[in-house]
Each structure stands twice: as C-alpha cells, then as structure tokens.
Amino acid sequence: MTRYIVGRIIQAVVVLWAAFTLTFAILYLLPSDPMELQLAAAGIQEDSLAPDQLAAMKQRFGLDQSIWAQYWHHLTGVLHGDFGTSLSQQIPVSDLIGQRIGQTLLLSAAAATVSLVAGSLLAYLATFARWNPLRVFLTRLPALGASFPQFFVALFLIQFFSFQLGWFPALGTEGIQSLVMPVVTISVLTSSVLAQVLIKSFDETLRQPYIVTARAKGLSRSAVHLKHAFRNAALPAMTILGVLVGLTVTSSIVVETVFTREGVGKLAQEAVLAQDVPVVLAVVTIAATMFVLVNLVVDLLYPLLDPRISHTRGRVRPATPEVVTT
C-alpha cells in the first residue's frame, strides 16, 4: 500500500514536470522568431531598435542564452514560485496571478458545488423516473447541455436575465449577485458531463444482484435507489472529478471574458491576445497542477471508499470512464 502511494505521487510529479516541459517547448520552440513575439508583447517594433538595443532586449528576455539555459532558468523559477515577469505589464507574473486567482477559485468552487448537486440530482431523477417519455427526456438532457457553446449560454443568460428581467448584473464582480450567471453558465456544461457518467453508472449498478435482493426483501424503490444504488453508482463518477475541475478552469476563460470578471481566465485570454508568453506558461502550469493534484487525491482516496479495489496486489486502477471534453 505504501509502495502504491509513493509510486502514485512520483508518477504525478513526473506527469506535472512533463506537462510543464511540453508547454515550455510549445511556447519557446514553436515560434519561428521568439524575439519578435516577445517584442510584440512588450509593444515594441523590432525595426525601431538599434542593434545594441536589440541585444539589450535579448538579454532582458533571456533569449541570448541557449534554450536549455532558458528552460533550466524557468524550471527552477517555477519550483520557487517565480514565473518571471509579464512582458505586457512589466510586473512579476506571480503577483499578477496572486491578485486574480481568488476570483477564479471562488467561481470554480461555486460552479463545482452546483454542478455536483445538479448533476447528481439529474442522474438520480433520470434513473428513478418510471414514465418512459420523462425518462428518455431526462437521459437525453445532458447531451443537450453539453452541446451549447458556453459563450452562447452566457450571452443568452445575459440577454434574458439581465436585459429582459433585470435580475442579475450583466458584468462585473460586485457581490454574490454577479456570481450567479457565471456559475450557471459553467454548471450547464459540467453538470451535464457529470450526469452522463452518473446515469451510465446508475444503470449498471441497478442491474446488480444485490439490488434485486434489496427489493425482494421488501424495501421501497426509493430506499433502494437512494441507500443502495446511489453510493455505489457515485463511486465511478469520482474518477472524473479531475476532468470536472479541469473543465471549470478552462470554462473560466470564456466565462470571465464574457462577464468581464477580473480572474485568471480573463488574464489568460488577455495574455494570449498580447502573446505574453510567461503569463500563458504560468496559467497552464497552475491549471495542470490543479488537475494532477485532484486526480492524485481521487486515486489515493478511491481504495478507502471502495474496498473492492485494493492496491496490495499488483497495480489495479479504477477504470476511468471516457469523457469527451474540449
């Protein structure tokens, strides 16, 4: 067991390192002229600089060093919580993210909570319903929710609830009121994804012999559904928690842009527009860290929650349900 835990942690660290390296390679090796890219981000024309100024800028961006030296510099920096300096805003990236991450974490946490409740409820009702048309409708509903582009959902909510009814503010971060529509926008997608997995898992659990036993000994349908089926059906859904967290983070890019909330998502959008490479690298690294951490915790907790899975013999991992995400 200890061996499994240690191995799993090492694996997570390696994946994280590789994800950072991959992103670094994309951002620093793919551009044909990194200098031009970074000068553009800083708002300077390459032609307007004298050769010695160009050399000075090169040194400032660290581009006079070899790619390995740059990589090593960034890697050791990240390990110390230093993501370099933003090219467009000239302040440390860690400060920039520190100012804004609270907003995004609040949004993500609220969206995750809402989608857990809504997704479970939908899956529960869809499998509990007896009237077939209702059952089919509820089962198909998640596919509908996952089909609408998030910016469309957001714009629709703004049009309807802000402009028509005037219930919630269309933009900004003032108060709890402004949080409602962004959270709903994200939850439409994430709860749909969760509900799809849960419904499938419910269907499989309800076919188990112990469910028949529970019914046969006289328990009511709702008691069987809630007490016997739900807990077992919910277990496989735990494995997509990481995916859900990843989804809320990527959703925040679109949602914060539409609702003009000053969070990390909007920062990412602005950074890509300004081609602010260090900021993009930092945001991707942080998102990947969150994703890997959640997956690690789920993997470590899983055997405690489901005694059928043990890691004492060989490496048995719960099968992650295939989820299609953007």
Place this chain on the structure above:
Amino acid sequence: MTVTIADVVTEDAPRPAEEAGGRRANLVANLVQLARKPVFLLATLYVLFVIVSAFRPKLFTSFGPYDTYPESAAQAPSAQHLFGTDIYGRDLWTRVLYGSPLTIKATLIAVGIALVVGLGLGILAGFFGGLIDAVLMRIIDVLLAIPGLLLALSIVTALGYGTIPVAVAVGVAIIPGFARTTRAEVLRVKTLPYVEAARAGGASWGRVLLRHILPNSWGPVAVLAVLDAGVAIIAIASLSFLGFGAAPPAAEWGTLIADGRNYLVTAWWLSLLPGVFVALLVLGLNHISKTLQELTR
C-alpha cells in the same frame, strides 16, 4: 436480473443478416434501421444542409456577405432577412452561411490531425504493447494533464492567430481521446480468434494489422470522430469568439457571435441566432454519433 434459457439461445443464434451477405448486407440492414429514426434523419439533414450551404451559399441566399444597405441597418429577423441585419445593414443569415467554409475547414483539419495522429499512436501502442505502449500512453497522460482549451491556447500563442493555427491547436488537444479509443479497440480485436487464425494461416503481422485488425477496430473510432467534430466546432468557435480566429471582415461563426455581443440590448439576434445555428449543428453531430454508437453495439 434473471437469465432465461430463451435469452441465451437467441443471443447465441447466428444473425441472419450477417450470414446472408456479410458486411454489405449488414450495412444495408443498418441503413434501413437508421432511416426509420426521424430525429436521426433530421439531424443528418441539418448537418448535410450546413455542409452544402457552406460550399454553395448562393443556393440559399441572394445577398452578398459584404453588401451593406445602410437604410436597412439593425433590422429584426423577417421573411426577407431570416436572421435580421447587422448595424451596417449586412444580411446576417448570409454572413453565417459565408462563415461556414472557414469553420468547417477548421473542423476538418482539427479532426483530421487528431484522427491521423491519434489512430497512429493508438495502433502502435495497442499492436506492439510492452515498452512502446507504456511510453506512448504516458505521453497521452501528459497531454491529458493540460486542460484542452489551455493546450490549444498555448499553441495559438506560439503559432499566431488565424483559422489554421486554431484548427491545429484544437486538433492537437483532441488527440488523446482518439489514441485511447484506438488502443482499446486494437487490444480487444488483437485477441480474437480470427486474428490468431489469420496468423496461423501464414499472414504477416502487417497484413493482419491492415486487413483484419484495422477494419474491425474502426467503428468506435469513427463514432468518436463524429462526436469530436462537434467538440471541435465548439472549441474553434470559442477560440474565434475569444478573438484568435480569422481577421475581419471574414467572419467565422465565433467571430460573428462575439461581434453581436456589443449590441445585445438593441439587436439580440446578432449574437443569439448564429449561436443557435452552431448549437443545432453540434447537437445534430452528437445525436448522429450517439445513434451510430447504439447501432454498433
């Protein structure tokens, strides 16, 4: 639940369609079955309509995408202007149709990249197994560790804006799904008796791979390709909505929706109707892929 003898017998009985004429007869039977599903037909028709209108927009509209009529600016949807007009008096329905080729091209490139690379990786991993499998699957794990849209965003940062970079970025982001599905299918098919029989009959591994394993593991991958086309459309529209798509005045769907955003109070149709157009397409693709999945099971 309870398994009666009748169930077992019917399950084991050979299916007549397959006996009668092999794959082709099976296909015909499947098509007949599909034609009886009204929603599936509707979804297919809509997807076909979008594709046809992308290549022959003149069939469905008499306006030009850049024709401005200042006297009829910002008109609500009507019989003459199905989606209304924008602030320059351009017909929005026409703009949406002329935006289709860009988005469809981007989608095809994205799914094409994911299909080729994902299929290749999946076959290599599933077919050779062992060390190659372990290494390739770890690479896929790493790709999965970076949330899709963020991976796409970093690629766009490096490559610059435009339809092609966005398509490449989205394509790379959906590779893992294809690689995993292909690998799982190849692993499943590899152990089936007919593969063993083909090997015993003297077929080379290459021949077995091309003639026996690939055709039989193709189904779920094709279903995933249809589904991911929908996912790619959303991702591409999101990226162009965020401002990384084609430069104006050319307009992808995402750009149209983003432009309309500023006039949401006075002209809601500018944003919402193109959005409905895109959502219906994605919904149609999802439904087609789901129906095909049920069919192949």
